[in-house]
Amino acid sequence: MERRTFLRGAVAGASAAAFVGTLTHGAAYAAPAQNGPGPYGALGAADANGVQLPSGFTSRVVARSGQVVAGTSYTWHSAPDGGACFADGTGWIYVSNSEINPSGGAGALRFNSSGTVTGAYRILSGTRQNCAGGATPWNTWLSCEEVSLGYVYETDPFGVNAAVRRDALGRFKHEAAAADPVRKAVYLTEDESDGCFYRFVPTTWGDLSAGTLQVLKAGTATSGTFTWATVPDPDGAPTTTRNQVTGAKRFNGGEGCHYANDTVWFTTKGDNRVWQVNLAAGTYELAYDDSLVSPGTAPLTGVDNVTGSTFGDLYVAEDGGNMEICVITPDDVVAPFLRITGQSSSEITGPAFSPDGTRLYFSSQRGTSGSSSGGITYEVTGPFRR
Template sequence: MDFDRRRVLQGGAAAGLAFAALGGGNLARARSANDGLPLVPDPERRLDLPEGFSYRLLTETGKPMTDGFTTPGRPDGMACFAHPTEAGKLVLVRNHEIFASIDHGRPWGEGDALIGQLDASKVYDPRGGPLPFHGGTTNLVLDAASGAVERDYLSLIGTVGNCAGGATPWGSWLTCEEQMLKPGEERAEKLHGFVYEVPADANGLVDPVPLTAMGRFAHEAASVDPDTGIVYLTEDSHTGLFYRFIPNVRGKLHAGGKLQALAIVDWDSADTRNWPLDWSLDTARKVPVGTRMAVRWIDMDDVESPAADLAARGFAAGAALFSRGEGLAYGRHANGAAEHYFNCTQGGYFGTGQVWSYAPGRGEGTADEQSGTLTLVYESPGPDTLDLCDNLAVAPWGDLILCEDGRGDNYLRALTPGGTIYDLARNAHEGKAEFCGACFSPDGATLFVNVQEPGFTYAISGPWEQLRGG
């Protein structure tokens, strides 16, 4: 079936905002209260998009790949690269968020008949055999002109809960394990909860080497600052921290480095969640939207502890607490200033999401560094406006693309620098699974995104230029 859709854009794309009345959202069935860019229902019940936009289905869970295996389930975080060695080609490196308890979505085919083809030396955790953990990554090579998938294959296997990650300036993907297993749990043979690096030009399974110096915690996303080589990291926990990793050798993460946690100047052990009440913490201090706060960084030790207590130790030492830090992406302002934006999925008074930014200070990561700045950019007033923002991407026109992992209809929302939310897509599939992995092609012409269940990867194209300045 052909899932391409062609429409003509009608009218402008300046996005307005009609906030839902506080407390008026139905958490069980979130709808859209956002003006601007009305979405056209898809007769195929896949993606509702604005007029003039179309999608192409690239891959589907369970379908054969060119390496002989089948496409794994639960596609999640993802990045797009210009192929480092093949002109005219793009590479998508894609996570598969498969936890230890999930049996479906294995890439071994019907009845696991393909497991014998797997190179056991490339498996991180064999789980005692015969079936290893089947989380990890896949690489898709696309023709840049036609958008067709030319080949796809496993690139990392044997990990668990590969949720999000981040692209590096040197052409690789940092895939992050969210599940912190230790030997004996779920038949694990190794520690989990690490970051792994997958080159965009990997031709098959890479050696699965955990970047242990980057810490063992509920890793979610990563963002590499191209000016400094510092890696910023989010943690998917209600009591998570925001981290930075200063590598010993820029661009060589396997050479180790220093892990630190963010603390707010003059507010030790800050609770930034803005929840209405938490008896266990001092919640008298709230963070208004637009507040800019100076930060300091706390050195972390024993970063790969089997006790999985890194966040608790960091908070006790003064680090700031965030509610489910997830999507994280690097952007640059017109004046050249760098910014790392991140989502807190259940932050805010209504627990439906916050968007933060961190602006590095001058001399970031050096002995002479000046304080960076943490800013609360946006807080959701309810699920009908923004419901559980997860993965995040910076659009070529400067807006932030927010993937929802909500409790009703899920949308791709966009957030303008002026604080306006508008809708880019609605998941019209049965089951209303989350959007994830939003990323743009290097030329900005195509937005790639995953629908996690039942497991689809899409390419969306259209008149993006209409959104510039909208």
């Protein structure tokens, strides 16, 4: 059964419906994605914002680091990184981490139904190097510290409730998170060259104050079966979490993570791979490997943040490469979707769709300056497949 069976029906917002798949699952052993024509055609010339897009798509800048967001009094944070969108009445909210150490944290942009920015504000302060994270079905944002013995903070995208540190999710070099309402678990990546892939099973679903941290165990192959084993000391001291369980599978630099319909995808930057874990079948495999792409040169390198569309396409952002977001289609074709020009010293971060699937948000973390103070946050609008 092709990958679309797992992806389709997932919504890019943070309501419970965003995480509940209604389609059946099947075997998850298809070849890694290969070069082919993208669903939207070739990229056009760079627009006024330096973004190359397929025909029918347009871009705009919605925020710049160190500058007041238009129509608000809030100064956008430096080094914008992982992000997500949340439904907000007739509009939506885009949250974005700040990968600064110290004083990272996260901010938010609020949009009305026509896409106009109506507010901007801080939702997390005083933390360290907040890289990626993940949305929960109960409308919170998990902001992850990408430092040794880092924490996960549960934040309120609406800016009402104070952020809470969630110690039970373990202390390690956190990267991204993805919530699974079927198995009532949160999956976590670790940005270490010998990192692991984890899941946290809360004692009560919807409450991350207590629960069990587990690590994926499997062989050394790129496909096979797996099991979960409990991490004895989630606080990571004196032994790091990744070294507490014999047989824990190693992954080279865990990055983005995305869940939809009994499957979780995550990326590893050290080997330019996208991994696909069939949670119902208890199997894993490669959805993409740049060393296995044919014909020609691999379009996707420096794999990083990842998100999915309601249609079933994966969108993978590059840290390095040639500043592209590439799409991996349900029939296992990989192709560039957009490219940012003139920003070779930056990386693309935080891709996330608006709840209706018509707008894609993301950032260039260091923009044209190559400095964390030069970040640019974009919106792309167009005929996305839904």
